[in-house]
Amino acid sequence: MTRGRALTMVLPGDLLTATGGYEYDRRMLDGLRQLGWSSSVVSLDPGFPTPTPRALEDAAELISALPANSLVVIDGLALGAMPDVVHAHKDRLRMVGLVHHPLAAETGLAPELANRLFGSERRALQAMCSVVVTSQRTRAALADYDVAPDRISVIEPGTDQPVTESRDCDEQPSGTDAPVRMLCVATITARKGHELLIEALTELTDLNWTLTCVGSLERSPATVRALRARIAAAGLEDRVVLMGEIDEAGLKSQFRAADLFVLATCYEGYGMAIAQALVHGLPIISTRTGAIEELVGPDAGALIEPGDRTALRDALSRVLSDADLRRRFADGARVAGAKVPDWGMACEKMAEVLTCVSCARPDASGAM
Known part of the structure; x- marks a missing residue:
């Protein structure tokens, strides 16, 4: 010691x-x-x-x-x-x-x-x-x-290793028609790319998905107002939840309940939420910035250049519509997560x- x-x-x-x-x-x-x-x-x-x-x-x-x-x-x-x-x-x-x-x-x-x-x-x-x-x-x-x-x-x-790799029974929906549950954990500021994410998802309403955004709604009120307006204009209020800040237990529950982690950030020094998603075995869709590319690698998810809406839409479309690809990425995420200190x-x-x-x-x- x-x-x-x-x-x-x-x-x-x-x-x-x-x-x-x-x-x-x-x-x-x-x-x-x-x-x-x-x-x-x-x-x-x-x-x-x-x-x-x-x-x-x-x-x-x-x-x-x-x-x-x-x-x-x-x-x-x-x-x-x-x-x-x-x-x-x-x-x-x-x-x-x-x-x-x-x-x-x-x-x-x-x-x-x-x-x-x-x-x-x-x-x-x-x-x-x-x-x-x-x-x-x-x-x-x-x-x-x-x-x-x-x-x-x-x-x-x-990172904190999850107590168990399996998700809680009451958090795991049954049936193949269940939506793909996406999770984004980031304070809602311009840098985190929430508006870009909503723009990309606006073109994918034919796919079955939901999005839960966890993160402070107080740090950039103007960004939050613009984001809410964009969600409403796209008619996505029933699919997108801005949850705000939640406690540690609630956050762990969200990680366990999710099928896919998304973060369209413009810049990160490291990417702590990405690392935590990996240890929970979540496939990743994010950007090549900071340490994210080294954390995720090619086997745990799909990465795009920051700010590229078309590439983000295409990556989301590919992963949301292919359950086998999500499973392969989930396997890769668990391998990558095991290497995180x-x-x-x-x-x-x-x-x-x-x-x-x-x-x-x-x-x-x-x-x-």
Whole structure:
């Protein structure tokens, strides 16, 4: 067991927020505690990565209050938006940046804001003793941010293996006329591609399917309004359910009940929902972005280029109409899912990185 140490995690808003990034943070904190670490959480204003001046002032006060030489892990959602704050403490604190994906890669950003976030995050990363990313793709992306490769550690998210591979009896319909139940797990924002998915499905109403979308309806109200309007215009209200956030037990139930996992995302750093779908043996239809292509491979599903509506429609049509293909992809998904690390392995790797940072000696100038 790793020798226990203390760390502080800094992140915007509520640690219990139901997104993949926050789940990663929660699971790392829980796992590190099991390894003997003590931890605390500093919650910043939820407006990051576009904070108000007051939010930045509050962040500066909270970080200034941390004792000298504290080991501090800063979630990238906040880190990249406060370069001045972290640079003020780069010689006082042992800071580790946790980057799920670069802020400027978010879909739908105005060019001016994307450029500003790129410059801001690039400067903030220079103040870090070390940087943790959640995929090899994100590590490669940070080459544009002038982060030396030897300062970056890749720690992929873990997964929870299902208690049983078989689905609950009351969740499994009988008969060959049952619809193919598709599941999408993603916060409804422009980047996740829900509108593209509905556009593709609008052309496939002759096939027998349903779609359940699990994920926050609060993060991008404009995206949700546009999505609801598109669903209504296509007459798909009886086939598509926007479920919003649900608890862990409910999410596991949805994975068990599904026949097919779909995610038309424009960009992912890793793809935690994809990994969890694989360990549940679900065929995948998604996009070639982030770590998804490496996770899924050619035997577990069909991948298309991000934003390609025609390719998405064709992939959906092929998989929805071919039960044998779905079964082959399901077999491939179980094989791929067995290779995905669990959370215990991921937390052990994080403990190793943090131990190295906490044990590092300062140089002559006082920096780590």
